Amino acid sequence: MEQTAPSCDPALLSCITPAEVLTVLPFLAAALLALGIWGLIRHEQRKHAGLMPKRGTEPGDDEQLLYAGERHVFGPGNADASRVYRVSRNPKDHARAMMPAKARKRTNR
Structure with missing residues (x-):
């Protein structure tokens, strides 16, 4: 074969x-x-060369408004849950706001 x-x-x-x-x-x-x-x-x-976007915002004395919108599609109504947050552009105020409550109490003594 x-x-x-x-x-x-x-x-x-x-x-x-x-x-x-x-x-x-x-x-x-x-x-x-x-x-x-x-x-x-x-x-x-x-x-x-400065072509990449920089992160964050420039420091300043004013506040920045952040809009956080969410869409919930469960439950008895499809409602939008949105909030507006005020974030300080002052680095010291922002750091103070991010500090845990226990640490804030200790520094106020």
Whole structure:
């Protein structure tokens, strides 16, 4: 009887041998490393050029209003629960507001 070679189906990528994979693997790793280094350099350049948004707000004496809206879809009514919070832009007042109640009592003595 005649031996038939295993069929090679390009759609299933069954034609790729382990030796071919090992040949391509270092080039793939080098390309990914180069892409990662390029991304880090680009990020640092954008950050130092002022193109990245800065976090937080500038300190000041006024207050900032924050709107927190939530939609509840359970219970006997689909109501919006929204609140407006006043947050001081003064760093000392903001830190004092974030202090736990027990610590605030100790500092008031």
